[in-house]
Amino acid sequence: MNSLIPTSRVSFMQDPGSGVVPENFKQTFHYLQGNGVYEEGMMHFLKVMKSSIWSHYGAFINDAQALAAIFMLIFFAIKSYEMIAGDKQLEIMPLLRPFGLVMVILWWGIFVKVVAYPTDLVANKTEAMFEGNQAVITNLRLQRAQLMFEVSNQLLKVQAETETAKVEADTWYENAWESVKSSVKEGFSEVWNPIVELRNRMQVNLQLLVTTILETLALWFLRICVYVILLIQIIFSTILIILGPFSVAISILPAFRDSFSTWVARFISVNLYSGIAYLVLYVASLFQQYALDAEIYRYGALLKPDAELMDRLYAFSTNGIYSYGMVIVTFLIGGLTMLTVPSISTWIVSTSGISSATSSMFRGASTFARMATKLMKGK
Numbered sequence: 001m002n003s004l005i006p007t008s009r010v011s012f013m014q015d016p017g018s019g020v021v022p023e024n025f026k027q028t029f030h031y032l033q034g035n036g037v038y039e040e041g042m043m044h045f046l047k048v049m050k051s052s053i054w055s056h057y058g059a060f061i062n063d064a065q066a067l068a069a070i071f072m073l074i075f076f077a078i079k080s081y082e083m084i085a086g087d088k089q090l091e092i093m094p095l096l097r098p099f100g101l102v103m104v105i106l107w108w109g110i111f112v113k114v115v116a117y118p119t120d121l122v123a124n125k126t127e128a129m130f131e132g133n134q135a136v137i138t139n140l141r142l143q144r145a146q147l148m149f150e151v152s153n154q155l156l157k158v159q160a161e162t163e164t165a166k167v168e169a170d171t172w173y174e175n176a177w178e179s180v181k182s183s184v185k186e187g188f189s190e191v192w193n194p195i196v197e198l199r200n201r202m203q204v205n206l207q208l209l210v211t212t213i214l215e216t217l218a219l220w221f222l223r224i225c226v227y228v229i230l231l232i233q234i235i236f237s238t239i240l241i242i243l244g245p246f247s248v249a250i251s252i253l254p255a256f257r258d259s260f261s262t263w264v265a266r267f268i269s270v271n272l273y274s275g276i277a278y279l280v281l282y283v284a285s286l287f288q289q290y291a292l293d294a295e296i297y298r299y300g301a302l303l304k305p306d307a308e309l310m311d312r313l314y315a316f317s318t319n320g321i322y323s324y325g326m327v328i329v330t331f332l333i334g335g336l337t338m339l340t341v342p343s344i345s346t347w348i349v350s351t352s353g354i355s356s357a358t359s360s361m362f363r364g365a366s367t368f369a370r371m372a373t374k375l376m377k378g379k
Contacts, residue, residue: 033145036138037219037288037331038226038281046230053238057109064105064245071252072098078254098252101260105245112241115267122275130282137285140292144327147299148211154303218331225335226281232342233273240267269349276341284334291326298324 075098083089104111244263251260 033141033216033219036134037141037285038134038223042223042227043230046227046234050234050237053234054112054241056238057112057241059242061105061108061245064249065102067246068098068102068105068249068252071249072102075252075254101248101252104248104260108245112244112267115264116271119268119271119275122272123278126275126278126282130278130285133282133285133289137288137292140289140296144292144296144299147296147303151299151302215328215331218328218335222284222331222335222338225338226277229273229277229338229341233270233277236270237267240270265349269345272345272348273341276344277338280337280341280344281334284330284337287330287333288327291330295324295326 076095079095240263244267247259247263250256251258
């Protein structure tokens with residue numbers, strides 16, 4: 001990714017002032033923003049939650065076995081009647097299918113693990129790619145946060161200098177007004193007014209607050225999108241695992257023959273969420289790395305002492321927020337891309353039920369949000 005950044009930027013970011021972050025600053029930053037773009041505690045909780053819920057796969061095994069026995073009797077009765085009537089000849093393989101389906105129900109836990117194994121391999125590889133880049137992202141976020149802190153300190157220093165200049169100017173102005181002619185007032189205004197104007201433009205605290213709010217909202221939008229997709233995968237896969245034996249049992253009947261193959265396709269599609277999600281997060285992390293590198297370079301250039309320092313600080317302070325916006329945009333893009341994971345999974349394993357269920361859930365959530373907004377406005 002660094003190959004996308006000019007050599008001058010990379011060499012600048014390797015300077016001691018931009019690469020070394022104090023330990024106390026790291027602890028404070030992790031306390032306020034979490035120990036990564038995606039908090040490790042929440043990601044670990046989702047993994048443990050998935051393993052814990054999947055262990056309840058046998059809740060309806062006995063009921064499914066009873067239904068399978070009933071459906072087998074119906075199936076054999078239908079086949080026997082067809083052969084007695086002369087409509088069908090004796091075929092051995094179709095008669096063995098119900099026994100195979102019953103064996104699937106009896107060994108349901110092992111069967112689920114076998115079906116999930118390929119998708120777990122994909123998830124493990126993409127997760128390794130994603131986690132390998134997170135240490136770089138975390139380090140860049142720390143460097144950027146420290147540079148933002150140094151920029152705010154520089155602006156506060158300039159604000160303090162202009163405040164002192166104003167006080168001194170007021171004192172001198174009062175003395176001059178009492179001792180000299182009124183023409184001094186007009187001449188001094190030309191010097192004093194630009195100082196007061198510069199002081200007013202260097203109001204740092206409000207802009208820092210707005211910047212923090214915007215970046216926090218963008219970060220939590222990304223996190224919520226990631227957590228929601230992974231949580232949807234856990235919920236859907238759990239429902240499919242717990243109620244899956246009924247799909248296997250009912251597929252014994254000729255009229256519902258495709259229910260078992262449909263269940264397998266949907267389970268694979270849902271289980272691919274993790275692999276696709278980590279792949280999307282890896283690609284999004286590359287965008288985040290570029291944005292962080294670019295903003296680190298710009299913040300470093302903003303602090304570079306030279307004759308144009310005041311001009312750069314003045315231009316930066318008039319932006320409205322103390323951010324270049326690139327990192328915020330990458331967070332928003334990453335969150336929006338995560339919402340496409342259910343649709344992407346259907347490209348690999350074609351199934352319509354999962355996409356429609358996901359769409360219905362998002363529509364319900366948006367409807368609930370609109371209702372809550374109306375209630376709040378009514379109050």
